[in-house]
Amino acid sequence: MTRIPALFVRFGVAAFLLPTLSHAVSMSDQGCAEASSVLEYTIVGGAADRIGAILGAVADSTRALGNTYGRLAAAQDRRTPPDSERWLALRTTQGNTTGLRTWPSDRKSPPAFQAPYPSFYSYEGATLSGAVLRQLDLFERLVPTFRSAYESFPFSWVYVTTADEAMMIYPYVPIAEAVNDGTPTDTTYYKAADFAKRAVGWTAPYLDLVGAGMMVTASYPIYEGDRLLGVMSRDITLKQLTSAVLSRLTGDGSSALIVDRDGLAVDATEPKLADEMARVNAKAGAAVLYYRTVQGMKKVGAKGAVASEAASIDALVEQVLAKASDGDTLRLDLDGQRVLAAPITHTGWLLVLIRPKSSSP
Secondary structure (H helix, E strand, O other): EEEHHHHHOOOHHHHHHHHOHHHHHHHHHOOOOHHHHHHHHHHHHHHHHHHHHHHHHHHHHHHHHHHHHHHHHHHHHOOOOHHHHHHHHHHHEOOEEEEEEOOOOOOOOOOOOOOOEEEEEEEEOOOOOHHHHHHHHHHHHHHHHHHHHHHHHOOOEEEEEEEEOOOEEEEOHHHHHHHHOOHHHHHHHHHOOOOOOOOOOOOOEEEOOOEEEEEEEEEEEHHHHHHEEEEEEEEEEHHHHHHHHHHHOOOOEEEEEEEOOOOOEEEEOOOOHHHHHHHHHHHHHOOOEEOHHHHHHOOOOOOOOOOOOOOOHHHHHHHHHOOOOOOEEEEEEEOHHHHEEEEOOOOOEEEEEEEEHHHOO
């Protein structure tokens, strides 16, 4: 096992622009094994940093959107009555969910799923309180900002959930998909916000129920003084985030995967591993696949957790989890393979590269 301090091997996003690992092998063939080994560390750490940098940009965007909403709410004149008559004429209710028409009146039917329109919803039945009506006025003002934010990082959804159980979501979600018998403020994405520090918090990776695969959500609490207004959130489709980065790490028989600190499978380049993840998670309707040994699974408290059938990967990840530390890139030589693991900032996940020793420096 070898560790190299993070500051020595990590150069931020710029490291992602360094040569691929095949070039590191070429250097080794020329008798530059030591330099090639450092480059190997640098590239793995740089790839992790690239993912972390994107996560950080999404967190910054979420915070900026939340602060914009907070400023608009603080500036709103509560003495001016909301546009009640117009909003009430635009409502449609199913169960406790009320949707508001946000598309042009000349459209004969609602937009398709993920069409470039916002969705406005209230989850307190057909009656719209004065507070919710004022929030709808704020939502309308935020539409151009949400659209611009989504187009800058088109990973999936941008949405705000108010403390009064109202939501604005972009792009469009039809009411059939938005109906919820519970309340948005009880959801995982709402509770993921770091209320204590008034900072961005993250959900654990989860399976999107409408087919987008594995996702994660950044959530930021919005306050006006000491009054909680709601939570701003952004979803990230992980395959969009990681595929380009991981593909640059593979070759010469190498493979890469991402796990959280409990061993939950987040992504994998090996087709068999990716297929197993999709199959097991789809059957469970949740992210339940872990790379852990029998003993390791005893430490996983998640309901319905399932160990991967890839026993060698389970054993490998088990050792990585036991020896990894924050801020360092870890190297292990295991069963004829070189394994490098680098932490991903913001989430604490680990990017793991597995290389046959025959292709390692």
